[in-house]
Amino acid sequence: MLPDVLIAGGGIGGLAAALACRRAGCRVRLYERAAEFSEVGAGIQLGPNVVRVLQGWGLEAALAQVVARPDRVWARRAADGATLASLPLADFPQRYGAPYLCIHRADLHELLLNVLQREQADSLWLHAGRALETYEASADSVRVRFEDGLEVEGDLLIGADGLWSRVRAQLLGDGPPRGTGHLAYRALVRQAELPAALRSTCVTVWLGPGLHVVQYPVRGGDWLNVVAIVEGAAPADPAHWDHAASTAELQARLVDACALLRELVAAVPSWRLWALNDRPPVQGAAQMAQSRVALLGDAAHPMRPYLAQGAGMAIEDAAELGRLLGQARELGALIDTPVLLQRYALNRWQRNAQVQARAARNGRIYHLRGPVAWVRDAGLRLLGAKLMDQPWLYGGG
Template structure:
């Protein structure tokens, strides 16, 4: 008899988990609160470590039909606008790491995974049904949904995000995600409305005191994703993390920054587009495998290891998790609890390293005083070498310095 995994959450992590389980020969039953599957947000960067996983699922063609492949990564001083360093992407990433570095609209990535999962006969997607309670996790897992249905499975994966309501009771952890003190303003702009000097096929990062910004093309270069992260107090309602943002407040926060960056920011409301505000929350880096699996319950993506966006790996680590979940679930000689234990053992250290490096990068990006001067000097001297992340893109755990 085929085994069955229940999945709580239908975002990128949940869809990836369903694909991984299906490729392992399991049935996957996915439950999502929303009536229609969609993914809010703006752009996502996917390094070659993630693209290789999508290729293994046969999604290379579908990915490149909706994504952009930037040719260069450029870092600029947020105050002067001067270039600090640059690094090649494009074919150079393929040559070094076996896959491209791509940028994609978050909704396009979600749709790509949803379509791939829905096409598989052993994936059963249930919109309008939230997993509200876990009734048992001993010999089988039993859940109750918002439609008052009780469903049994051989395993349960929590993919319900940073504000997971199921995580605490199942792990015995009453802690809540911590507020980072960083606010992300995000916007999508048709490339035709972008100031002419910035219509490029590049990932551009601006580094300034207590702030940084990044912009890059999505949707085959038809749109530009713009993110500005500043330090400040978060709105009170943290769980509803996507808020209508005040463009004037953002412009005031960027006073003293390069005029060209300010022009780019002002081009968003000038084109009739809106900024959205995301207060950023995370958890301390994982301390062991217990943060990713307990008995017949596993966690994937932000439910297990929410991270700050300063290494651009939040969605990527969820997809890597799903690929490892696939390998673990396919170990038919082990009982299910041991398979999930193996999954957690093989993932927690890498996720913890990415979490810690993301925090470190945020401190470097937003540095002031002597740390800022040292950062800028190092980037001018080391350039592409400093901006490369071999241990991350290879996925082999080797060490290397990184921006």
């Protein structure tokens, strides 16, 4: 008998988990604290490790309608615009079994939500406006109580409720996330509104002292996503991720950058500011699952965005959970839910910890100053694509 799955959180990770569990034949109930299902933010990059999962769920055609397909990743020096290295992406489908894609976060969220709503039946329920307050796990079930007093019971609870997860707070009691000392300025601009020299079909990373800027196309290439990450103090309310920010603030940070990068920043009409928070890399399976409760995505392993794998690791988590549930169904086995969740955690925690650590390391490398930055630049010029490619990441999952 397959379990009755309760999911807290209706973001990309929660929806991916619902889809994976539903495809495994489970009864799924998902609860989102916001009054409606929506997603904020800007673009995200999907490496082939993530695209393979989405294609395996039959979403290839739907993805094709909303993604951009960058042809190359460039690394450039912010100070003078010099090209340091590039990684061609055209052969990724042959090398890794799927392409490298860019997508607006809201488009991916809507895609997953639409699939679930089409499949919604007696075995799937999506509930908005339900904020988890607490849960109680026993030997036989898990009972969840919401802020409005509603109580529900299931066989397992998946905490996919993000960086400030209430499920994690009760499961691990390890305090709030830590500030990274990095701030992300995010913006989207129509490419048609940009001068021709600023439009782009590729991913470009501009490296500078104490900062870097990333730009890439989304929404079929019609829009350009721009993210500038600088070192600085967090806003007064770090738990509220999105803060208004002015172009002047960012321009002051980039006063020594090359003309092309300064022109790009000046051409963006408005920015939003995000204080980056994370947690140390996962230390063991017990940090991802205990008894009948498991964590997924940012609730389990929030990470810095310097490998572009935050959403990707959540989707991989969901795929592994669905794989184990599907395997149990195929074997016709009576599932011991705590054992299944422990296996999920054992199969995921080390990869997630590796990505967390590599992402943090990338951030330090991107922001190098002085002579060590010259060494970094020389290494990129010498080894180029070999340094930028990530076979361990794109071929795994």
